[in-house]
Amino acid sequence: MNVTFRTLSELPVIEVTALWNQSFEGYLVPAALPLDRFIGRTASEGLSFEHSLACYVDGEAAGLVMNGFREYDGRTLAWNGGTAIKPAFRGKGIGKALMMRNLQLYEELSVDQAYLEAISQNTNAIRLYESIGYRQTDRLLIQSTEQPIPDMDDTYEHPYQIAIGMAAEAARLPFYSPGEVWQAGLPSLKDGESVAVFDGGEAAGYALYRRTFNPDGDLTGIVLYQVEAAPGRTDAKEVMAAALHEVWQPGESCRRSAFNIRASNGVLVELLAEMGLVTTMEQVLMVREK
Template identity: 55%
Template sequence: MDILYKRLSELPVTVVSDLWNASFEGYMVNASMPLERFLARVTNDELCLKRSLACYVDGQPAGIILNSFRELEGITIARNGGTAIGPDHRGKGLGKTMMEYNLALYKEEQVKRAYLEAISTNAPAIRLYESVGYSIVDRLLIMTCEQLRLDDGGSGRSAYSVVRGHAAEVLAIPYYSSGVVWQSDVPNLKDAECVKVYDGDEQVGYGLFKRTFDDKGVLAGITLFRCEAAPGRRDAGDVIRAALYAILQPKDRCRRTAFNIRATQEELVHILQEIGFTGSMEQVLMLWEPES
């Protein structure tokens, strides 16, 4: 088996898009998309085609790996934004070979932490990632709400003031953490908004979300990405409820989703379930760090 890798930047973008779709054919989740959506994904997820890979076996396209890179607090971190192998090349050990080659690329780039997400029921993929050094560090919940059960009395908002703003404003909050759950991180949230919760003059919580509108300008959907109270707050639940009341707009009729909520944020998960959110899909968040 003759294996060759090319950087995606060496290929026409139509070839890259076609390789993505062909590699994901028949996967657990249909990740195929038209060229326009693929280009939007490259932009939104800050995917680096110069440091992403096309894999060829015996001269034929066989698989793809898309990577993102970011500098954070003086170190380079990375995210594997999609790895897939075409149907004709599966079950032959190519996945591990591709992952090891990609981790060698990370080492060349001096990556200190690398993340990826995998569907929690995709045991073969998780075993593959663990075999090359990744470990599960959290679960990510995707939740939907058919009927919101959140009103003034239960929101806890009377004790707080809530200020709406642009998503980038939360980067100044000392307890905002960046670079872990990439698709829920400010640099990846185009046109997103935030709410900041105050107890008097003290900033005590925040939320990140995005609203979508139909062609008549009517609110169609709200997606929650993050919601957090300041560490050590005994009233954390009330702070979160105050933020959620401002974000979810209970008096409006629209679709509501919570995307990639970390399961370790138990207070937030409990409140979301309490007000009507149920799980629709779960991913595992995995971390790789080079040996020192």
């Protein structure tokens, strides 16, 4: 069995899209994408065809891995935006060979820290990632509700001040951090929005979210990505509740979702449960240090 690799930039994008869809066939959640959406996801998540790999077995395309890269605070960060092997090649060690070659690529690019997510039930993939040096650092919750959100405007007594803006404006807050959840970072939220909560002129917390609309301009959905309170605040729950009240717009009728919320953020998880959101899927967040 001869295993070889090519960068995705060597292939026509329509072939890459087909390989993606074929490799994710039978996956735990539907991952197939039409060409236009595949191109859109590649752009919005900052995925690099030049530094992503297709894997071949005896000359036949067998799978792929897609990578994104960002610079933050003088460090190079990498994200595995999708690894999959075609059904006919699974269980033959191809996935590990692909990931080992991917780690060589990370070394060549001087990556300091690498991230990925895996569905919690995908124990085979998690074991593979752990065998090559990744470790689990958190659980990520995907939640949603179709029901009206209760108006929680009277659940906190403090007179916070609220500022609505674009997601990118959150970078000005002194405690903003991109964190380890790639798709919740500002580069992935170019069309996202922010709520900043202030207490007497001092930044107390923020939320990042995205809204969707139908062609008539009606609100159809709100997706939450981050909610944080400033470190050391004893009123963290009230600050987050104030931010969420603005994000969810309780008077509107639409689907509300929370994407890859860290389970370790217990205050936020508790608040979302009180607001009626239900966990529909769970992933593990995994990190590999240089």
